[in-house]
Amino acid sequence: MSFKHKHLLSIAPLSAEEIMLVLETADSFKEVSGREIKKVPALRGKTVVNLFFEPSTRTRTSFELAAKRLSADVINFSPSNSSVVKGETLLDTARNIEAMQADVIVLRHPAAGAAETLASGVKSSVINAGDGWHEHPTQALLDLYTLREKKREFKGLRVAIVGDVAHSRVARSNIHALTKVGAEVRVVGPRTMMPYGIERLGTRLYDNLEEGLRGVDVIMMLRLQLERQGRALFPTIREYSRLYGLTAERLKLAEPGALVMHPGPINRGVEIAPDVADSFSSVILDQVTNGVAVRMGILYLLTGAN
């Protein structure tokens, strides 16, 4: 089968088959990153623009490496050194970039729907690298890639997503992706961090971390956005950590061999204890490595280089 989408804006409209196609395409690129000369000519002559309206090191670097390993030309464009501060709208900024013949625009933006707005106004392919609380589709794809590498099968896999689901684009993309490929998804956290109707997206809701972890195969910890303390979502970091932090003790409640994931950057000692983050169960760094391969796969599929 082929990938029929021009943009990657969200996981929601993808089929399980399309998700699997991305993972299989990434397989063939993972090997490239292990070579002496980490480069293939698949996107030679193509231009990829990283348009980042939010600070990001990991995701931007990962996209940049992915594009470079495919031999594309890469431009990084971020609002601090652009005309955005002069009041230019997102669409005008993007049209200017497009006028420089960009083939792909990778967008990170604080507003949900920004990637969709952009895609409706430009001819380039758009990849959503995170839009507000909405989605972060490549993160979910690299998480699935990592899971498949370690667990082989998605069917029946029990996954607990722990933390501030309401404000997490990573959670939304993963809930869509995991339920599509047949995994069971639990969301765990205080109700202040759960969006309306989250169970209707096919998840089970747990208020209590111990109950939520019992028997799971995978634990995805979400980053606690510390600045939200003043927003009455949780009383103190101390109490949050006591109730919802992943410790070695709590990890024992999960299935033996359970994996611990985190989209990063981690708050050591807040949502995850240092010894857990560094433990054998943790695949946090595998996620980062696989991110490059998955993004190479996406760039390859969207540019029609196949």
Place this chain on the structure above:
Amino acid sequence: MTILIRGGRVIDPGRVNGPADVLIERGKIAAVGPKLKAPADAKILDATNHVVLPGFIDLHVHLREPGFEYKETIASGAASAVAGGFTAVCCMPNTNPINDNQSITEFILEKARAAGLAHVFPVGAITKGSEGKELAEIGDLRRAGCVAISDDGLPVMNSLVMRRAMEYAIAFDLPVVDHCEDLHLSEGGCMNEGLVSTQLGLPGVPAAAEDVMVARNLALAELTGARLHLAHLSTAGSVRMVREAKARGIKVTAEACPHHFMLTEEAVCGYNTHAKMNPPLRTWADVQAIKEGLRDGTIDVIATDHAPHATQEKQQEFAAAPNGIVGLETAWPLTLTLVEEGVLTLEAAVAKLTTEPAKAFGLKNGSLAVGADADVVIANVQEPWEIDPARFRSKSRNTPFAGWKVKGRVTTTLVGGKIVYEA
């Protein structure tokens, strides 16, 4: 000039509903009845297959002048009004500067006179600068021509200030209008809080943000005995509380906007900024409750909350785009959908655009009684047409109804016996 409107069906709610002619002399209604004889000098308007109605009254519009003339001016807003059959509009005070003193009120009235189209009735601010702290000079605002007071989109959060405003307004028999929104509950929200906001990752505004303020305002109206008018109800909870309050004799009137009975939160999917308004589009159950409220009279008035915005303002990321849509030129066909669905009789629908708003704000307009100003609309209920924002008289094009195929068109509008609009 003498005008005879001949051959139509006159609906003057509570007074006339049937075939009749309308004779207009010297700007006033001179006679309404079957087969009137045309005076020698009369201009004849043929209303065959049309309804002849009192001019519509919109209790809730934003004319944007002074301050935001790039969105709308009083003249363009008045032109939009008469094109939609509205012969009177009540403009909210959230201009720049805010209409919190008589000089702004006088400016608005002067601009409206110069435009010479629809009547414009300003709504004055409740508090100075609509800051919710100190009362505006409400007596002056009344004397200058304001017909109600409201802080509209900047609702008075302090319940004591609201209580004082209600008490003070009693001396002037002014209705106090509130946009019911608890600003703490709604903070940061840009659509209804529900399944769609969860899917889209947009911050939501719960129905409770409206409900708690409706409850507060009803309690204060009961306490003070003031006239309370609730703007653009959007939730089932609001309708339920207003129904109960009316049954207990509290002096409250309420309005609903066409978009709140035509659309649900689903319209936001795809981050459609033309579906972004405040209060937000709610759920199917809320839409049903609004319709039931309109049907049983809990909701007295259909108002548009006409809120023009420039194209580039709506072409932004959803959270950054401003709230609101233009409504004056689409209200008639959208209201008629309620008649087609059997929610309202045609007469009841007309009443919610004419006699009921007049009653809520104590305006003498809204009827075809002999001697009244000849503010008259000739419209049909069956003509199919497609909503094309490019043809709007309004300066702005922001509507979620673009491309909708609707039925019923305003063909002629008269204000004070003068033809101000012909399709």
